[in-house]
Amino acid sequence: MAMEDHVSLTAIERSDEDCILRFADGASFKLGYLSIRKRCQCAKCKPRQVNDQRRLEFEEEIERYRLEKPNVEVVGRYAIRLVWPSGCSSGIHSFSHLRKTAEELGSRL
Numbered sequence: 001m002a003m004e005d006h007v008s009l010t011a012i013e014r015s016d017e018d019c020i021l022r023f024a025d026g027a028s029f030k031l032g033y034l035s036i037r038k039r040c041q042c043a044k045c046k047p048r049q050v051n052d053q054r055r056l057e058f059e060e061e062i063e064r065y066r067l068e069k070p071n072v073e074v075v076g077r078y079a080i081r082l083v084w085p086s087g088c089s090s091g092i093h094s095f096s097h098l099r100k101t102a103e104e105l106g107s108r109l
Helices: 003-007 033-038 052-064 095-105
Strands: 009-014 018-023 028-032 071-075 079-083 092-094
Touching: 003 095, 009 095, 018 095, 028 033, 028 095, 033 052, 033 079, 033 095, 079 095, 092 095
Parallel strands: none
Antiparallel strands: 009 018, 018 028, 071 079, 079 092
16 A cells, blocks of 8 residues: 555545545544634635634634535545535645544544
């Protein structure tokens, strides 16, 4: 297995508030949609995470959004885009970024 294979997303199981991400190495994580939004890497959201104060303000704003189940679009063989009914839908979440976010903010299953 190549080094990057462990970050290859093999399945996403979506519920109303969170999702289960399954990776090629067999690891699975439960991760809330708000946690994914808080780590958006798009040009609009990423600059709002450059330091602790800006990240805190950004996260508080995200927490005020109505919790919504996004649509998922596959982007090549390396990422997904989550399309939110409200808010940002331009973020492309690479599998490696999702794995890091899941390890930091999710729970291993």
